[in-house]
Amino acid sequence: MPKIVDHQKYRNELLSRSFEFLADKGYSTVTMRDLAKHLGVSTGTLYHYFPKKEAIFEELVDFQADQDLLLAAGLSQAGTLEQRIERLMKLMASEQDYLLKQAILWLEFARQKGFENLPLSAAATRSCKRYQDFLSQYLQIDDSVLASFVAVYLSGLTIEMPLGNIEIALKKHSLLLASLIRSSQSPSQTRQTRNKK
Amino acid sequence: MPKIVDHQKYRNELLSRSFEFLADKGYSTVTMRDLAKHLGVSTGTLYHYFPKKEAIFEELVDFQADQDLLLAAGLSQAGTLEQRIERLMKLMASEQDYLLKQAILWLEFARQKGFENLPLSAAATRSCKRYQDFLSQYLQIDDSVLASFVAVYLSGLTIEMPLGNIEIALKKHSLLLASLIRSSQSPSQTRQTRNKK
Amino acid sequence: MPKIVDHQKYRNELLSRSFEFLADKGYSTVTMRDLAKHLGVSTGTLYHYFPKKEAIFEELVDFQADQDLLLAAGLSQAGTLEQRIERLMKLMASEQDYLLKQAILWLEFARQKGFENLPLSAAATRSCKRYQDFLSQYLQIDDSVLASFVAVYLSGLTIEMPLGNIEIALKKHSLLLASLIRSSQSPSQTRQTRNKK
Amino acid sequence: MPKIVDHQKYRNELLSRSFEFLADKGYSTVTMRDLAKHLGVSTGTLYHYFPKKEAIFEELVDFQADQDLLLAAGLSQAGTLEQRIERLMKLMASEQDYLLKQAILWLEFARQKGFENLPLSAAATRSCKRYQDFLSQYLQIDDSVLASFVAVYLSGLTIEMPLGNIEIALKKHSLLLASLIRSSQSPSQTRQTRNKK
DNA sequence: AATGAATGAGAATTCATTCAT
DNA sequence: AATGAATGAATTCTCATTCAT
DSSP states (O other): OOOOOOHHHHHHHHHHHHHHHHHHHOTTTOOOOHHHHHHTSSSHHHHHHOHHHHHHHHHHHHHHHHHHHHHTSSSOOOSSSHHHHHEEEEEEHHTTHHHHHHHHHHHHHHHHHHGGSSOOOOOHHHHHHHHHHHHHHHOOOHHHHHHHHHHHEEEEEEEEHHSSSSSSOOOHHHHHHHHHHHHSOOOHHHHHHHOOO | OOHHHHHHHHHHHHHHHHHHHOOOOOOTOOOOOHHHHHTTTTHHHHHHHHHSSHHHHHHHHHHHHHHHHHHHHHHHSOOOOOHHHHHHHHHHHHHHHHHHHHHHHHHHHHHHHHHGGGGOOHHHHHHHHHHHHHHHHHHTEEEHHHHHHHHHHHHHHHHHHHOOSSSHHHHHHHHHHHHHHHHHHHHHHHHHHHHHO | OOOOHHHHHHHHHHHHHHHHHHHHHHHTOOHHHHHHHHTSSOOHHHHHOOHHHHHHHHHHHHHHHHHHHHHHHTTOOOOOOHHHHHHHHHHHHHHHHHHHHHHHHHHHHHOOOOOOOOSOOOHHHHHHHHHHHOOOOHTTOOOOOHHHHHHHHHHHHHHHHHHOOSOOOHHHHHHHHHHHHHHOOOHHHHHHHHHHH | OOOOHHHHHEEEEEEEEOOOOOOOOOOTOOOHHHHHHHHHHHHHHHHHHHHSHHHHHHHHHHHHHHHHHHHHSSOOOOHHHHHHHHHHHHHHHHTHHHHHHHHHHHHHHHHHHOOGGGOOOOOHHHHHHHHHHHHHHTTTTOOOOHHHHHHHHHHHHHHHHHHOOOOOOHHHHHHHHHHHHHHHHHHHHHHHHHHHH
């Protein structure tokens, strides 16, 4: 293995490759030996880059928020509100396993940290903010209450889709959500939006 | 009467007392020694009733569904839709820590079983059904799509309330949800429903 | 291995058998695995009785003080002061390896605890007191300064004898020490002591 | 001039700067990484100059003897025997932490080498000799038994002062020691010695 | 000569589970 | 049925040492 290494770069690479593995198997299930083997390095090397198992975990939480937004950023802005909502939901559906694992990783982290110390990290809070900002902008919601409602619904979707205990008709749900947003926007603004189209 | 009855009885008692403890601390965090101490028995005795740690876990998942519905059953049916929704949300808010822990226990279980084998158990599926039935009846929703939408939203609420990353105005959310339900019930049907009472 | 065990008794037995081993090899050199193997138990069992390696160490320090006094208690009170001193020194000479190891164990402990937190334990302080009391009584010294002087000298002897860098003529040293004690006792008292014989 | 000179020079500088650090923290406590960081070099460089951790240790033991004598050499020869003894003890008291750490370093070394192979090194033996010579000269003791007695006492002082388990009245101890020396020098010899000067 | 990334054996400690009593 | 002592593999983390650059 080469000695000329950009420490940060390699660190990020390890992180990125850890993410998939940890999200897949679960933080507490994966041992540092497992992870090292998966990454193709020795445990010593792993610890050279991350002083504690927890350190990987913490950085992962930040890392995954970026991943999410990258995914979301790929969504086309075109079409009606209904179409954009459906597009978003379909993306979530196609990534449902990934998203659930991510959510669980998040919850495992929260548990480990102790729920008393919420919020977990500045980065986590920031990520959530960014996520909500994306939503508001993508769905053109300026009412914060409405935005938070949608966020809560999507959060539920992340959990319930893969577990499969609730039968979810994505298209119909997206129509419901759209109608809620439409009717809740202040009339004047709604009119403007409509006029634009 | 044979001793088997006592055996089952004691087993159930241990189970019931394990539930709170495990939900509180987390399945993987609690050691069998911890649990035994909490129950006031020896590890040997614990193993006498439950051959494996996993066995306790599995039975617990079924057990907790019952607990949930017991909680919900205590809600008064009186008042407007808005009031009933708010009442439900307030109950969830007051139990938010408990509910999150329960959700995590559930997810820990799902992870351990492997997400491929979903649904986890007949009992779990049945519980979810019962939960949705309760919702439909309590909120007088006859449209299954609407019911599932509400269920997804409440699922999200369970997660997001205690984590605190989204600022949730319970009252306003309940109004939003109520208006959605109101406007989605087909006018004729809504009228009929109202007239019937 | 039997299950009817007096926990404290067995604990003490393990402790006593650990002492020799640890004093011999050195606290930091001996691993818990080594120690467990030496004691003929599993590491799990060792930890069943002692929650941390440090716990063994701490109790050992107390344990060894008792051992010392047991040794000293065997000394005959007969004879002149010179004879008693020589007898004491000879005992120390015959046990010199043991005493050095013990001293090192002590110092290792002090180092580990950090020298800032001296004295290390109530038990340690008590042991030193008992040791000095024994000296005062055995050599009939009532002056505390004189007693502490003798104690310091003997402490040096413990270190220097086995290291062998200083050539020590035990008999001559004991005469020196005796003459010092004799001439330092207050005249009246000295006379009494002499008259008694 | 060949590079070998620079190599040796740098090596000695590293050694001298290691001394304080190791004596302070303890040989076994300090890792090579710690030491390298303290010295401001990489571990690779450290290993370039010292093939093994033990190598540093061995050379250090010799190094510290020189340090000690340097300290002692600074003492004024003026005054009575009592004054000189007290001066020496006060110096030891002011350096007690340093001296204890040094002693422990020594003992750690002895332990590691195995007590069977005593004396540890020619250099160590030589240092002790020099130390005793200094004592004899400084306190004007020509009797070797008396000198070794004083050496043993001071050795004990090194240990017991910082541990603080024995209450040591330095001034009174120095008077005791002086009176012992005075009375042990044969009268005629003592007179002669005085006259000579 | 100098660097610091890489190694992997080994340390302390934990814990589900077994089993003699 | 009940106990809790005993087990040992597995876990996280450390550290002297090597080696490619």
